[in-house]
Amino acid sequence: MPAVFGHAVGMRIDTHDVAALERGVSLLGSGGGGYGGLGALLLRQRLAAGRDVVVLDLAELPAEARVVPVGVVGATAVFSEKLPSGAEFGAAVAAVERWTGTTADSVVSIEIGGMNGVIPLVVGCDLGLPVVDADLAGRGLPRLDQLSLAAAGRDVTPAALAEPSGQVLVLAQGSASDVERTARAFLTSAGGWAAFALPPIPVRDLPGCSMPNTVTHAIDLGRRALAHPTAFVTEVGGRVLAEGRVMEVSRRPGVGRHGQPTFGRGSVVVADHGTQALLRLEMENEYLLAIRDGAVTASTPDILTVVDRRTGVPISCDLIRAGTEVAVLHLPTAEFWTDPRHLPAVAPRAYDIDCDPVLL
Structure with a gap:
């Protein structure tokens, strides 16, 4: 993949990085976050098919670039039984783009622990977007109202959920607790899990409401643990x-x-x-x-x-x-x-x- 923003080149994820990433995000899940191996399998499939994904440091992105947080919410154990169609994340990102009138320049993980530490790289492959080397949790967390955006006092709406059968729900307004409660109610009737996207965040605001360098940290942690x-x-x-x-x-x-x-x-x-x-x-x-x-x-x-x-x-x-x-x-x-x-x-x-x- 060529440089995405100016001279930014970032870190290209190759197949030999995936095992370390999988082990690292599993450790950072603290016993939760869902099985990182499923996300790793999807990522390996994309890379084997010739798709590309680049992880960019915050410093490599223009201050005005827009970053959309993405991830899986719900019972991640159901993910292996009700497999994604491949369109869910694109639908969730498109929904927040339409609602906010902005375009996603890149994506970032809602949490680095477990499956959500890998899924944004899959999304990056599918949408042709770079992935920011950061996340909104630094570990595995159970609730949406615990994400760093909420802890830093930022709005988490409009948020979008897209489930495998094609249904898309946009939560236009509400507190982080409202989003958590409504998302859980939606998942009950949606088959247990859904793709999730939060409103675009300007890169200049990310240092105060995210954990930097967590993708590269997960890969380094995984390499050390494998050795x-x-x-x-x-x-x-x-x-x-x-x-x-x-x-x-x-x-x-x-x-x-x-x-x-x-x-x-x-x-x-x-x-x-x-x-x-x-x-x-x-x-x-x-x-x-x-x-x-x-x-x-x-x-x-x-x-x-x-x-x-x-x-x-x-x-x-x-x-x-x-x-x-x-x-x-x-x-x-x-x-x-x-x-x-x-x-x-x-x-x-x-x-x-x-x-x-x-x-x-």
Whole structure:
């Protein structure tokens, strides 16, 4: 692909980058975000067919260029059962373009963790647009009202959802919580998942409401993890919380504010082989809290990841099982979330866990 803006050349994504990207986004999903392998499969298909995608640093884009955030929302597990037609993301982007009267110059991921860390590159291939080296979460997050746009006080409307059967819904106005609630209601009747697009953001505004360099970070993280499945952690400023066997996994319905049902909750207990300590992980869609022998030792928004000790493959919250030999990893969060103005959106109390954040 030739330079997209002036002399900007960016980073061309090749097939040999995909495995590292897949591993990196899976680690950054913190046990959630959906299976990155599905997005990687779609990306490999595009690249094998001769399509191209370039990842551009923010500095390579003109200040007035417009960036459209895109991703998948809903039950990503359904994605493998109800496959995309290929038109959903183009329809969602076109809807916000029509509604705002602007044209997308590039796309950016709504979250780097899990499937949404790869899908925008697929969208870039399909629409012929570059992908910005950034995202709106820095990790896996369960709710649209937790994205950095909302935490920074920016509007998240108009937003568009496009589902595989062709239905497109535009949310013209509303708060981030309104968008989250309405999107979930739409997904119930739309088959479980939909393509999602937010209003175009001028490049000059992105530094204050996004996480920079997260695509290249995910690729670098993935390369390190593929080479050294657990030893890479200290290289990136993290630590290993435990290495041992999963002794127990319990799951229970989640109850949110005012007694309303929410995402399911659960706990994982790991017996550390070296110290004999018990490490308990509290989880929702992601791993949220680590408690060692009764004391909180790590929490969201830092990234808690569980990997298979033999293979280094991350194990998601929905697939972890008793008897598995695992390593529990603690990785640092994006700097955006350590800002006291933004931290409440993703701290433990944002998940109704009465605990202060414990960060690296």
